[in-house]
Amino acid sequence: MSKSKIFFLFFLLAGIVYFNSFWVKFIWDDEALIVKNYLIRDFSHIFGIFTSPVSFLQNPCFWRPLQILSYCFDFFLYKFNYRGYHLTNILLHTIVGILFFHLSLYFIPDKKICVFSCLLFLLSPLWVEVVTYISGRADILVAIFLLLSFLLFLKERFFLSWVFYLFSLFSKESAFVYPLLVVFYLWLFKKFNKKSTFYLFSLFFLSFLIFSIHQLIAPVSLTSSFSLSSSFLFFIKAISKYLRLLFFPFHQHMSYTVKIPYSFFEKEVIFSFFLLTGLIYLFIYFYKKNKNFAFFLGWFFIFLLPYSGIIPINAFFAEHFLYISSWGIFILFVCFLKIMIKNKKIFLLFLLSYLAFFASSTIKYNFIWQKEMDFYKRIIKFSPGSFSAYNNLGVIYFREGNIDKAQPLFKKALKINPEFKEAYLNLAYCYYLKGDIKETEKIVKDILKKDSHFPYAWSLLGKIYLDKKEYKKAESFYQKAVKINPQDISLWQDLFLFYKTLNRKEAERIKKRIEEMDEFALAQIYFHQARALWEKNQLGEALEEIRKAIKINSFNSEYYNLYACIFKRMKKYELAYLFYKKALRIDPFNERVYNNLGNLWVILGRFKEAEKNFKKAISLNEEYPEAYFNLGLLYLEKKKINLAKKMFRKTLYLAPQFKPACFYLKKIDTLN
Template identity: 30%
Template sequence: MKKYFCIYCSLALLFYSFVVYLNCLHNSFVYDDQSTIVDNYFIRHWHNFPDIFTGKYFSLSAELTYRPVVTLSYFVDFTFWKSNPAGYHLTNVLIHSANCVFFFLFCFQLLKKRLTAFVSALLFSSYPLLSESVNAIGFREDLFAFLFMISGFLFFLKSRKDKYFIHYSLSLLCYFFGLFSKEMAITLPVLIILHDLVFPPFLLKNTLLAGRQNNGSVQPINPSISLRLSYLKSGFYRYYSGYLLISLFYLSIRFYFLHNPLESEIQSPLKNPFSSFLTMTHVLAYYIKLLFLPFPLNVDYVIPVSTSIAKISFWISALLLTATGILAFRTKQRNNYIFFCIVWFFITLSPVMNIIPLGNVMAERYLYVPCAGICMAFGILLTKSASFLSSYHERNTVRKPFTFTTTFPISLTLLPALFFLLSGSAYLTLRRNTDWKDGLRLWSKTLTVSPNSARSHINLGNAYEKMDINSAAFEEYKKALKIDPNDADLFNNLGIYYDKMRLYEDAIACYKKSIEIYPQHTQAHNNLGVIYTKERILDEAIREFTKAISINHYYPDAHSNLGIAYYRKGAMDLAEREFLTAISMEPNHAKAHNGLGILYNDRQQFDNAIHAFQTAVKIKPDYANAHMNLGALLLKHKKDKHAALFHLKESIKLDPQQDQATGINKLIQQLEQAN
């Protein structure tokens, strides 16, 4: 049984973690998934992959920081799943399941107790606080960071035990990939040093063991701090120098060779170190509250900026943190493992404590890696409590304790406690998964918790806009405008609304305001160019499209729109160049194929034009304008009345309010009478 126990536990964890997140496979793309996946042409073709290693990465990938491992996973996902969100969610769930297994193996390697390791991993697999990282495809970096961190730590422990260089090399490799998944992985060497301070390897060596004989057993004396530090110093070149070199390499890439200049433009609400200290004290205290009471969960926390030390809320938070610190150091005297787990939480959380300004002051996804330490602490406490009760029961009764397997005795009290915790956390997680079903549900739910969240109002407005509920979208945008009148995305969205309403002057004003707030807003430049094209202000349109392309070189939408502007200006060769450029970037760009068909029709290259229109409707069957163009061309130059009638009817069915609706209906009527 002992031989196969780890295999059985791993299979059980895979099954349990998959079932807990099974209902998220039906969810759609939400939150940052729109920019990261849906609108991201970069991940659709492998010939773009080399650009991951260039300065173009940031404008092409929709990532603010350099995370090539995550972007690579999106390439793989799109290869298999295209635009099917279920496949992307499946990938997230599988990574989380793998994390649970590696976490179990790590806990077993560290604690040397199978039951404690298994319980810790079970708690981690269904912990409600982790649901944001698993449900949001655009936050996959937290999953990858933990995967590489925990496997890197596991290989490090194995290298200490077996003295195999291959294990140490694998640990360094995992650390390397972890850093290029998310910056939080840089805490791994700190955790390793913490481990060696708390659990010095020389305690296991008889030559360095000082102890006393007690009933035939040797009990080591706790070594001094100086002895521990001297060991760290002696092991620097052997164990720690590799992590240091990789860290220096990563930092040079991150802040010099492939640094995104837009990072410096991040608008953090915390303007100075003092307000940052006060506010993050509140945030840290609330994080601790969420560990024990993981509700209500929230996608967008609105954190008021603290500016005064006189507020009672600050002192309550400070008192909680002080009590946590005292508890951690008190446990150091009794249980090094629980001390290690508590310090794990604070170390891994430190990169997101606004030391470097962050756009989001607080987010649940930041807790994915720190929660592992807390789950391990809970696992230790649960099994120790069960062991104590089992021993007490054995001392006071003649009956033997209940045996779960022949591997380890277990108290009857552990099973109901564990069942209560797991069923409760699984229930909360399953319910939370349904909140991520789509944008409408997610942001409606978020606004019940954070009614003053401008981001939630904007995203709810976007959800209404996609459903063509334009009046509701406009109301949400107005609410967001009252909360934050300086949001560039908000004015871009308002411009889209006014464009739909054909209020072009208002749309132009909104797009210009968006660009004024954020000059690098590619969508605002592109959308402004579209309005100028409609208004026949072609020179200004060309200027805006060119600006959008200069910001994001891989922007097929802007190239296609620039082609339309050149076409309307009569610059046919330039128009053809832009249409072909858009198609080379995105072969399935229906609008570019349609524009190319119009151009070929004007040049009387009718076969090429028909092929272009057919490609457009094949790519996008609900493309009304392409159906109209194809139907008219088939009727005029191929005399194919049957096919022409089909495409003209399809066009009017898809868009009965289009500008050419009267002429199309008249032509359909003539064809039907002729038949």
């Protein structure tokens, strides 16, 4: 098979297994890195991209300018259309596979072995959190630049190799191990000479220079709350877990929580130690018999070093840590199979079966990512110690207005990690929406006592004092929040809404400031204003505001949903239907749109279509009380009393404070 046909096969198969990722919305860190990141809106921000830490986190420890710059290109092409970002990730991932193919050919002349090892890499379900997860792009970029650098080094094109190494350092911190790979290669194959030695020293110099810049922009702590011995023991323990995942990728999820070992004599540590000893023995054997095989094994360990715990990072264990290192194991695996299985048909059948298993697992796992609620529930199922997953699931319920479901999740997150101030603040918002201002203020002040530089707590305090009509204090709190983090547009939006509520002239000044920072952030302001006007039944003004929002961001399902709701209230049902369908084309998993479309069909007397849409909303979110309630009303209208009672009871089970459901249950009982 020619190289062009092989590369076409790579693109085709990668496109097939990741096709359903096109329906995965922005998720988790995508909000900060893309949706709310004004730096990617325009190439004029390139200086800011290269001088700012990733996503302006409260404790930034990442500096990845090329990752952010890549989103800048995406935004130029696709704006807020997440499918375009997924397309970029799939294409880049395939390029990594092609580069691995070239590297494989350098060491193994058998093209069949190279193709199968690279297909195992391309189709592995472990890379869903690299390819499907748009924020995982840093792993892909660093792989591309490191592979280009190493391939050019092998061809003794040292300057270009040096340039691509620089690009890799701008992509992800794990690139710092590359000089060790070069040392390992030169030692293993005895290729030290004046040119290679000079090249090596230039790599170390560049590493030192970039690390120094990194420390200025996004300082990395070199100390950990865990001892070096415990971190090292966990790394030994993790080896067996990583190898198991590579060959048997079951129960995948993000945000692994781990138990740090404190003794060598723990069962998992001892087992992994013996496995590691076997691999070291295998390396020594390969060193004497087949140095290419020794190189593959060394590759695996060298690219796992950044995640060994020697230098503290934000996680101990993750599937994407294997992204570059996995190639060494996959190519060894295929080589062993070729040696052990002499029958060509059995060899091909075995590998094709394995590839089919990998491909189906990737497709299946992508479906889970399509539903954000299922995504976080899966993490909690397999990693019940993930406080972030509890918090993020709580945020989903909170946004849906289901405070009773959100509140215990925030409490659970705090039980696992009492210092998790984001969950504590979210809990405060729950009390705020329930009208318990005293408890809200108590929590906020407690947060600020521990961390007076947490801007979002100051912003909530501003809301509290706005409700108290203590406007001077409220204004000072909003301004304090903006002063702490002037780069976060959401804080400026809060200040704008404060001035807008009071009809103060400062509102226009703040609005202009927001527009200067990120004109696309105005869409959210127009959306909130449109919703407020819709709730007041000022439909003409609401229509004007939502049109402004859509003009800025035409790829937001919620904007079209509200647009349709306004038309529905204006009794322009045909237009309402068209915009509900438009909302579903953007986000086919938006249960709120299906629920609203069901209500439209009820108005039009088309009960069969209404029932279908309510059931669809429930299938997308089995904990959606409004859909159960509306389905109950529909059954009541159709005289299906028992089914109506069942739906109203389900509504109250999910939302005990849902008074209309109580009313209709009592009404049914009275009639009976």
